[in-house]
Amino acid sequence: MTTTLEDNITEAKQRLDAHVREIVAWHFDPQTGCPFWLEQAKRLDFDPREDVRSYADLDRFGNFQDEWLRGGPVRRWVPKAYADQPVYVFETGGSTGVPKSRVNVNDFRIDYEMFSETLNDESFPKGADWLMLGPSGPRRLRLAVEHLAQHRGGISFCVDMDPRWVVKLIRKGRPQEMHEYKDHVVDQGLTLLKAHDNIRCLFTTPKLLEALCERVSLVKTGIKGVFCGGTQMTPQFHRFACEELLEGKVQFVPTYGNTLMGLACCKPFDPADNYDIIYHPPSPRAMVEVVSFDDEKTVVGYGEWGRARLTTLTKEFFMPRFLERDECKRTPPCEPYPWDGVANVRPYSGFQTTVVEGVY
Amino acid sequence: MMLHIPILRHGEPYESVEKFEIVHYATGDPVALVSQANSGMLVRDIHRVNSDVLDQYTVAELITMTKKAGEIFIGGTVPVGNREQSFDDYIRDLSATTGMPITYCRNNAKKIYRMFNEIDQVVAGLTRGFDLGILDRGYGEDDGRMLSFYREANVLGAVLPSNSPGVHSLWMPAVPLKTPLVLKPGREEPWSPYRIIQSFIAAGVPKEAFGFYPTDHGGAAELLRTAKRSMLFGGEATTRPYAKDPGVELHGPGFSKVILGDDVAENWEKHLDLMVSSVLANGGRSCINASGIWTPRHGRAIADAVAKELAKVEALPADDPNAQIAAFANSKMAEMISQSIDQQLATPGAVDLTEQHRGSARLVRHGRVAYLLPTIVWCEEPVGRNSDTAHSLANKEYLFPYASVVECPTADMPDAIGPTLIGSAITSDKSLIASLMASPNVDRLNIGPIPTWQISWDQPHEGNLFEHLYRQRAFQVEPAA
Incomplete structure (x- = not known):
């Protein structure tokens, strides 16, 4: 019996609801939950373990406050079940004040192993080495890409890159120094590419990809696949990257992700999408919805623009209904991802103050 | 079908995935879709400009082509995206998206035409009248003195305004001065630079000498950074970051x-x-x-x-x-x-x-x-x-x-x-x-009683375009034995 997309959508929704019940039960169980949610439960007018039966029921928590993640103590986020495990703490970009922190035990590995399943072996060969030319320091990306390379049998070569310094240079009106820093990062990447023949895969950001491709043909260096993320990408950039930077010969895989949610995968390229960059979250571990600019409780219709709302549902981290600083267009489920996606994510235009996005 | 204004990449039309709509100032009706360039495209294209493309002509030949282009600009029909545009179409479009009075648009168009038509006097003013053959040969004697110049600019980039079409005449002498152009038009005013470019091309100037890139602020910043010589039009806040950049000629507030x-x-x-x-x-x-x-x-x-x-x-x-x-x-x-x-x-x-x-x-x-x-x-x-x-x-x-x-x-x-x-x-x-x-x-x-707006083209203000594009070198030559 063949299954239709409709069947898959129904099955994915049932799986998501079951996953919600499991994760809520875990985080609000005094034996396994984290101090933050156990404390928070005392103030709720409902019993999460009894009353949250579906993904839609998560609305009862209201919006997750991003201030909860700024500052310490971060151990209040460590589930009791993982209290004796080695814990990482990862930070968001820090372009909007005190960075938000998220504790991690294995989530970054799980997320990137799932992402690995979506990569094709021709463009991201097993056993090939990687170049990680992107944000380092307290960011999850640095370790996550390294784990991705290792998971696929390769080694990741890394370069230091501090996006907060870049943001500071932009804010201070010092573009020349910003470009010198960019060149410094790209120089190191080029040195590694020239010195290590087995580097076939690259993670980088849109701006660094442009800068790199001004200096070298990635096709000639033997790169087969580029995994790109970190900042906004437009449909025109998508086309430009595929056709010109990568000369139509290297696979380009754009992604949308952050420390809080994980990694959303790009819908496989379809000419009918006219280079729209369509991401689907790693359901059921995380969801992205598009809510109305005027009413953040209402999900917009397909094809409509709104603000991105994230929900993270792992045993390490429970974050229901977090309003992200991005806006995007809602897209329907598709064959490999039978749940909603989002297209053409860009910084939310409704903020009164300009957010300086890390250009890298 | 709505008019589409493409990007020009080394003279070749390019339709972007992203376009923005420009509308009639009064009715809000759409007038055209304008393809928008991503900033990386500007960097890539500026690095790939054939900066010698105009060297195949003498300055005198380019001046002749410029004068011919002026006749096309003022009276001819040129392609604009998927349509042909007459002079009257141009004036109508210009007024429609900028809200400028028709009479004002016509007066400004005449200024542009004057620049085409009097380009020999303008270039003479910029170069202070030396024999222009010196630019073709790279050196030569003028009034008994050896002169030699080389072009420092790979291209002239320009970030242009929407408020005053007459200012486009400021970058036009780059063509007879053999310098390819990369232009970022003002959002509501793609019309003048596009028509000027098409008039030059119709007059025989190689299309590879022209880039036209509607883009955002990020693209404009990349243009100014990447072009060795550029012009920037804008208010004080726009021009301030470039005040100490010798590669950027500022056309800011006048006071x-x-x-x-x-x-x-x-x-x-x-x-x-x-x-x-x-x-x-x-x-x-x-x-x-x-x-x-x-x-x-x-x-x-x-x-x-x-x-x-x-x-x-x-x-x-x-x-x-x-x-x-x-x-x-x-x-x-x-x-x-x-x-x-x-x-x-x-x-x-x-x-x-x-x-x-x-x-x-x-x-x-x-x-x-x-x-x-x-x-x-x-x-x-x-x-x-x-x-x-x-x-x-x-x-x-x-x-x-x-x-x-x-x-x-x-x-x-x-x-x-x-x-x-x-x-x-x-x-x-x-x-x-x-x-x-x-x-x-x-x-x-x-x-004396001269209105502030009465200017003579042969005396540039806010910088001399020739000096912006060229540098004089010391030069001696002896025949080889």
Whole structure:
């Protein structure tokens, strides 16, 4: 019996609801939950373990406050079940004040192993080495890409890159120094590419990809696949990257992700999408919805623009209904991802103050 | 099908995935879709420009082509995206998306035509008349002296405005000076640069010499960074970050002024028309419009008389032959400007005299658009060389006919006026003339009753394009034995 997309959508929704019940039960169980949610439960007018039966029921928590993640103590986020495990703490970009922190035990590995399943072996060969030319320091990306390379049998070569310094240079009106820093990062990447023949895969950001491709043909260096993320990408950039930077010969895989949610995968390229960059979250571990600019409780219709709302549902981290600083267009489920996606994510235009996005 | 204006990449049309719509200023109806370039495309294309593409022609040949292009510009039909555009189409489109009066558009188009048609005189002015064959050979003798130049610019980049089509004539001499162009048009005004480019191409200039990239602020910044030589048009906030960059020629606010000497202040009425015209010509939008009238005496009376004349100006539709000011397609911008002036008027010491004569507010709304009627502000406190008491409105420039009238002792004027793009000094006072001649504040000095807007193309202001593009080298040559 063949299954239709409709069947898959129904099955994915049932799986998501079951996953919600499991994760809520875990985080609000005094034996396994984290101090933050156990404390928070005392103030709720409902019993999460009894009353949250579906993904839609998560609305009862209201919006997750991003201030909860700024500052310490971060151990209040460590589930009791993982209290004796080695814990990482990862930070968001820090372009909007005190960075938000998220504790991690294995989530970054799980997320990137799932992402690995979506990569094709021709463009991201097993056993090939990687170049990680992107944000380092307290960011999850640095370790996550390294784990991705290792998971696929390769080694990741890394370069230091501090996006907060870049943001500071932009804010201070010092573009020349910003470009010198960019060149410094790209120089190191080029040195590694020239010195290590087995580097076939690259993670980088849109701006660094442009800068790199001004200096070298990635096709000639033997790169087969580029995994790109970190900042906004437009449909025109998508086309430009595929056709010109990568000369139509290297696979380009754009992604949308952050420390809080994980990694959303790009819908496989379809000419009918006219280079729209369509991401689907790693359901059921995380969801992205598009809510109305005027009413953040209402999900917009397909094809409509709104603000991105994230929900993270792992045993390490429970974050229901977090309003992200991005806006995007809602897209329907598709064959490999039978749940909603989002297209053409860009910084939310409704903020009164300009957010300086890390250009890298 | 709606008109589509493509990017031109080395002269080749390119349709972007991303386009923005430009609309009729009054009705809001779509006029065209404009393809938008991503910033990486600009960097990539500038690095790949064939910077020698115009070297295959002599300057004289390029001047001939430029003159031919002028005839096409003013009377011919050129391709614009998926349509052919006549001169009348161009004027209609230009007025439609910018809100500029039709008459204003035609006058500006004539300025552009003059640049095409008088390009030989312009180039002679820029190069100070040396034998242009020297640029073809790289060296040569001129009046018995050896001269040699080389071109420093791989391209001339330009970030262009939407408010004054006449300024496009400033970058046009780059073509006979053999320098390829990379242009970022103003959002509402792709029309003039696109038509100029197509006229050049139709006249035989290789299309590879032209890049046309509608883009966002990020793209503009990349253009200025990547092109070795560029021009930037914009307000103070836009130009400030580039103030110390020798590769960027700034065309920012003008703060142009009419200056009356002690010898003519008593007879100021004789120059009333000149003052009014300096403020109002071309819709008062240019940096060469006067935004200040400085006089040693009779300031109040002068302000009152100029205000009385300017209070007659009405907000008329762009196609009205009597229209003298442009509409703000973005009415919020007009509101913000007007509010800013009102907030400053709340500080004692400055009075809007036009509003008193007109009996109505400067901000006028017609449907979705807004107009700002001319505004003359009388600053009551005299200004001196070391004065820090000047009212904040004493030296301001806005995107409509605005001027302050300020009293100042003539001996203090050269310092007190501050940066002044055009200074029209109506005086025979040798001392004042000498001190203005010595002042670094004035970029273009007119002595006598010359309106600020009356400029001669063979004398560039805000930098000499030839000196921006070329560098002189020491050179000797001996025949090999």
